[in-house]
Amino acid sequence: MEAKNLILYADDDGDDRDMLESIFSSHSGYRFRTFPDGQALLDYIDGGEKNQICLIVLDINMPRLGGIETLRQLRQDIQLVDLPVIVFTTSSSPGDRISAESLGASVFTKPNSLAEIAEVGQKMLALCTGE
Known part of the structure; x- marks a missing residue:
């Protein structure tokens, strides 16, 4: 069976997408796709490659x-119900955190420095590899 190596990231902020993509692109063996919203990500997943996804990151x-809403739909798919999902956000709303965690997602706050971003990227990759 081929190793899962596809990371999907949906965020409407192009700078945030570029920043995370630069972190993941420095790690060989992973493919990284970005989307401007959750619907575009779900449309991509419906097109195939579900069995290659190791991690989904959502704003x-x-x-x-x-x-x-995207996370709710992902959890309704039997093939994706146990897939690691990270909610990567600037939101400080306890309600957002509770909603995400109740759906089995980890919540990471978007950092402000490049060093912190690299550290968060490492934590995300650890979820992708199951470490």
Whole structure:
């Protein structure tokens, strides 16, 4: 069986997508795809490659379909119900955190420095590999 190596990231902020992509691109063996909202991510998943996904990262506040709504839909898919999902957000709302965690997602606050971003990237990759 081929190793799961696909990381998907939905965020409406292009700078945030670029920042995380630069962190993950420094780790060989992983493929990284970004999307401007949750609906685009779900459409991509419906097109195939479900068995290659090792991690999904979602922002909370996005147009069309936000992170919590996207997470709810992901958890309804039997193939994705146990897939590691991270909600990567600037939101400090306890309600957002509770909603994400109740759906089995880890919540990471978006850091402010490049060093912190690299550290968060390592934690995300550890979830991807199951470490």
